Amino acid sequence: MKADKVVRSTCPYCGVGCQVLLNVRDDTIFR
Known part of the structure; x- marks a missing residue:
């Protein structure tokens, strides 16, 4: 599954x- 943003x-x-990067798809954090 690929992130939208x-x-x-x-x-x-x-x-x-600390900074973290959130992978978002369909307004849901998945990683």
Whole structure:
């Protein structure tokens, strides 16, 4: 399955603020 778009977000786990890339298809995060 291929992503419609890739969205950059911030990891909420700790206070460091690491970036994560979210693969989105049909308004659903799948990876």
